[in-house]
Amino acid sequence: MSTQTLTNQTEIKQSKFKLWKADVKHTVSEMKKNKVSYLMMAPFLTLFCLFTVLPILSSMVLSFTYFNMLEIPEWRGLYNYVRLFLEDDIFLIAIKNTLVFAFLTGPVSYLLCFVFAWFINELTPKIRAFMTLVFYAPSMCTSIYVIWTYIFDGDSYGLANAYLMKLNIIDTPIQWLTDVNYNVGIIIMIQLWLSLGTSFLAFMAGFKSLDHSLCEAGAIDGIKNRFQELVYITIPQMKNILLFGAVMQISSAFAVGPVPMALGGFPSTDYSLHTVMVHIYDYGQVRYEMGYASAIAFLLCLAMIGTNKVIQKLLKTND
Amino acid sequence: MAKDTMNKSRVNRSLGGDIMVTLMLVLVGAFMALPLYLSVVNAFKPLDEIFIYPPRFYVMKPTTTNFKQLFQMTSNLWVPFSRYVFNSVFVTIVVTISHVILASMAAYPLAKHKFPGNKGVFKFVQTALLFTGGTIALPQYIIMAFLGMVDTYWALILPSVASALGLFLMKQFMEPIGDAMLEAAKIDGASEWRIWWQIVMPIVKPAWLTLSIFAFQSIWNATGNNFIYSEQLKLLPTVLTQIQAGGIARTGVAAAASLVLLIPPVLFFVITQSNVLETMAHSGMKD
Numbered sequence: 191m192s193t194q195t196l197t198n199q200t201e202i203k204q205s206k207f208k209l210w211k212a213d214v215k216h217t218v219s220e221m222k223k224n225k226v227s228y229l230m231m232a233p234f235l236t237l238f239c240l241f242t243v244l245p246i247l248s249s250m251v252l253s254f255t256y257f258n259m260l261e262i263p264e265w266r267g268l269y270n271y272v273r274l275f276l277e278d279d280i281f282l283i284a285i286k287n288t289l290v291f292a293f294l295t296g297p298v299s300y301l302l303c304f305v306f307a308w309f310i311n312e313l314t315p316k317i318r319a320f321m322t323l324v325f326y327a328p329s330m331c332t333s334i335y336v337i338w339t340y341i342f343d344g345d346s347y348g349l350a351n352a353y354l355m356k357l358n359i360i361d362t363p364i365q366w367l368t369d370v371n372y373n374v375g376i377i378i379m380i381q382l383w384l385s386l387g388t389s390f391l392a393f394m395a396g397f398k399s400l401d402h403s404l405c406e407a408g409a410i411d412g413i414k415n416r417f418q419e420l421v422y423i424t425i426p427q428m429k430n431i432l433l434f435g436a437v438m439q440i441s442s443a444f445a446v447g448p449v450p451m452a453l454g455g456f457p458s459t460d461y462s463l464h465t466v467m468v469h470i471y472d473y474g475q476v477r478y479e480m481g482y483a484s485a486i487a488f489l490l491c492l493a494m495i496g497t498n499k500v501i502q503k504l505l506k507t508n509d
Numbered sequence: 510m511a512k513d514t515m516n517k518s519r520v521n522r523s524l525g526g527d528i529m530v531t532l533m534l535v536l537v538g539a540f541m542a543l544p545l546y547l548s549v550v551n552a553f554k555p556l557d558e559i560f561i562y563p564p565r566f567y568v569m570k571p572t573t574t575n576f577k578q579l580f581q582m583t584s585n586l587w588v589p590f591s592r593y594v595f596n597s598v599f600v601t602i603v604v605t606i607s608h609v610i611l612a613s614m615a616a617y618p619l620a621k622h623k624f625p626g627n628k629g630v631f632k633f634v635q636t637a638l639l640f641t642g643g644t645i646a647l648p649q650y651i652i653m654a655f656l657g658m659v660d661t662y663w664a665l666i667l668p669s670v671a672s673a674l675g676l677f678l679m680k681q682f683m684e685p686i687g688d689a690m691l692e693a694a695k696i697d698g699a700s701e702w703r704i705w706w707q708i709v710m711p712i713v714k715p716a717w718l719t720l721s722i723f724a725f726q727s728i729w730n731a732t733g734n735n736f737i738y739s740e741q742l743k744l745l746p747t748v749l750t751q752i753q754a755g756g757i758a759r760t761g762v763a764a765a766a767s768l769v770l771l772i773p774p775v776l777f778f779v780i781t782q783s784n785v786l787e788t789m790a791h792s793g794m795k796d
Contacts, residue, residue: 217625224625226701227618234615235630237671243633245648246640252648259647306537309530312522319782321534323775324542330778331771332730337544340551340564349547352563383541388723392678395715399682409521419521430681437638437677445641467643474644487644494639 253484263481270485281486283461284469287374288444288490291465292497294378296443299385303435306386307393308420322394329387335449338380342366342453367454370462377450377463384449385442389435396431400424429505436501444494447471466490552576552764559760575765582752582762588740590748597729597745600662601773604669604728609721612675613713617705619676620683621691631680637673646735653736664736665744669728675720682716683709718781726774746770 221228253270255263274281310321328334341349344365351363366372408423425432447467454463456472466486474483551559553571583590618624619631649668650659658664686709694704710717732747749770753763 220625224618224622227622227624230618230701230705231615231630234611234671234676237611237667238634238637238673238676240652241649241668241671242637242645242673244652245645246637248648248651249644252644306534309534312530313534319779321538322782323778324538324545326778327545327775328541330726330774331767333767334545334548334771336767337548337551340547341544347560347562347564349564349566356563383544386541388674391719391722395682395719398715399713405521413521415523416521416526427685430684434678434681437635438674441639441641467641470643480644480647484644487640491636491640494641495636498635498639 249484250488252481253488255481256479257481257484258478259480260478266481270482271489273482274485274489280461280464281466281469284464284466287462287464288446288466290374291378291381291446292443295381295385295446296439299382299443300389300435300439302382303386303390303439304393304432307390307397308424311394311397322391325386326391328384329390335380335384336452338376339367339453342376344368368459370459373450373454373458373462377446377454380449380453381446387442388438392431392434392438393428396428397424400427433502433505436505437498440494440497440501444490444497548764549768552761552768554761554764556758556761575761576769578762579752579765579769583748586748588743592741593743593745593748596662596742600665600744601725601729603666605721605724607666608670608672608675608724609717611670612672612720613679613710613717614705616676616679616683617709618701620680621686621688621709634673634676638677650735659736660739660742662742665728665731665733665742669724669731672724672727674723678720678723679713679716682713686712714784718784722774722778722781725777729774730770 252263254265254267256266256270257263306325310318310325313321339348343349343351344363344367346352346355346363348363348366350366351360354360355363364372366376404423404427405419408419413419413422445467447465447470450458450463450465451468451471456468458464467490470483470486470490473479473486547566550566550568552575553573554568555570555572555574558565558568558570619627653659653664656663658667691704691708694708699707730746731744732750733744734747737743749766753759753766
C-alpha cells in the first residue's frame with residue numbers, strides 16, 4: 191500500500207516536472223512569436239525600470255535601515271516599523287488625518303470628475319472648450335492654489351474676513367487656516383477645487399470616444415432619459431477609463447500634503463493638518479532620516495494598494 | 510460637423526434636465542473660476558491696491574507695472590533670461606513628444622497582444638503609480654550619478670519620459686479596439702508597427718492628445734532642482750520662484766510671474782482641445 195502511494199507520488203512528481211518543462215518550452219516559443227511586442231515595450235520599460243522601479247525598490251530596502259544621507263546606511267531590521275506604531279504618536283495622528291482627507295475628498299472628487307465631464311461633454315463645442323478650461327485650470331499650474339491665502343487670510347485684509355465683517359456677521363477676523371475648527375474644512379474644499387484634474391480630462395476624452403449610434407439605438411429600445419442612457423449605455427463603454435480614474439483618484443487622495451503645508455503652516459496647529467505625506471517630508475527633508483521616511487512611504491503605498499484592490503473588486507461586481 | 514454632433518447628443522434629453530445641468534455648471538463654474546479671476550486681477554493691481562482695506566474683487570487703476578518689473582528683473586540676471594526660456598521650451602517639447610510616442614508604443618502590445626508576462630508588466634505599472642512618497646528622489650539621484658547624467662538635460666528629460674501614467678492611460682483606451690479590424694490589417698500584410706501607427710493611434714487620438722496635455726504641464730511646472738545645479742541649465746519655474754522669494758514688496762511681481770508661467774500650458778491646452786473635436790469621425794471604427 192505504502193509503496194504504491196510512493197510510486198504514485200514519484201509519478202505525479204515526474205509528470206509535474208514534464209508539465210513544467212512543456213510549460214517552459216511553450217512560454218519560450220510564445221515569447222519568440224511575440225518578439226515585436228517586447229521590442230515595442232523595450233524603450234519605455236527600460237527607462238521605467240531605471241528611473242521608477244529601481245528607485246522604489248531601493249527605497250523599500252532603505253526602509254529597513256538607519257540612513258542620514260551622509261553615512262553609509264545601517265541595517266535596523268524592522269525597527270523603523272516598530273518605532274512608527276509604538277513610539278511615534280504623531281504618526282498615528284497623521285494616519286487619522288490622511289484617512290479623513292482621503293475618504294472625504296477621494297470619492298467626492300471622483301464623482302465630481304465624472305458628473306462634470308458628463309455635463310460639459312453635452313455643451314456646444316465652443317462653450318465646451320471654455321468650460322473644460324475653467325474646470326481644469328486649477329490643476330494646470332501647481333502653485334495657483336496659493337491665491338486662497340488671499341481669500342482666507344487670518345487678518346481683516348483677507349477677502350472672507352473683510353466681507354463677513356462688512357456684513358456684520360462676525361466682528362473679529364477668523365483665523366481660517368490655523369483655527370482647528372475651520373482649517374480642515376477649508377483644506378478639503380481647496381483639495382476638491384484642485385481635484386478636477388487627471389481623471390476629469392481622461393473622462394472627457396472617454397466621453398469623446400463613445401459610440402453615439404448606441405445612444406440612438408438605445409432610444410429606440412426604450413431608454414427614456416439621460417440617467418438610463420448613462421447607466422445602460424455610457425458607463426459600460428467607459429469601464430476601462432473609470433478604472434483609470436479610480437487609480438488616479440486613490441493616488442491623489444492619499445497624497446494630500448503639499449497644499450495643507452503651504453496654506454496651514456508646518457507644523458500645523460495641534461497637528462490638525464499633519465498628514466502622512468507631511469510626515470514623510472518632515473523626516474525625509476527636515477530631519478534627514480531617509481530610512482524612517484522610506485518606511486512611512488512604503489506603508490502609504492501598501493494602504494493605497496489595498497484600497498485599489500477593494501475598489502477594483504467593487505467596480506467588477508457592478509458589471 | 511459641429512451641428513451634427515450636437516444633434517446626436519439630443520436624444521434622451523428633457524428641458525427640465527437641461528436647466529438643472531446648466532444651473533449646476535454655472536454655479537460650480539463660478540466657484541472654480543473665482544480664485545483664477547482673483548489671480549489675474551491681482552497681477553494688474555498696483556502695490557498700494559494689493560494691500561488696501563477693505564480688499565476688493567476688482568482693480569481700480571489697472572497697471573502693467575508688475576509685468577514691467579518682472580521683465581526688468583529678468584533682464585538683469587547673470588544668465589540671460591532667454592536661456593531659461595529655451596531650457597524650458599526645449600525640455601518640454603522633447604519630453605511631451607517622446608513620452609506620448611514611447612508610452613503608446615508600449616501600451617499597444619500590452620493592450621492587444623497576448624504574450625508571457627503581459628499581466629505582470631501591467632500590474633507592475635499600476636502599482637508604481639500608487640507609490641507617491643517623495644523618497645525616490647535620492648535613489649534616482651544615485652542612479653543618475655552612476656550614469657553620469659547629473660546636471661545635464663538628460664536628468665530633466667529621461668525620468669519624465671517614463672512616467673507610468675501614460676502607459677496606463679493609453680492601455681486603457683486601446684483595449685476596447687476591435688480585434689477583428691487589427692486581424693484584418695494583419696492578413697492584409699501590415700506589420701505590427703504599421704498597425705500601431707496607422708490604425709490604433711488615429712482611433713485613440715482623444716487619449717494621446719489628453720496625455721500630451723498631462724505631459725506638457727507636468728514637465729513645464731517641474732523645477733528639476735534635485736538633479737540640476739548649473740545656473741544655465743535651470744528651468745523657468747526655478748527662476749521665477751527665486752524672484753517671488755524676494756519678499757512682500759514683490760507680491761505683485763509674484764502674481765505677474767505665476768500668470769506668465771500659466772500662459773504656455775493654457776495655450777497648449779486650448780490648441781489640443783480644439784483638435785480633439787475633429788476625432789469624432791473615427792468613432793465609428795470601433796466594433
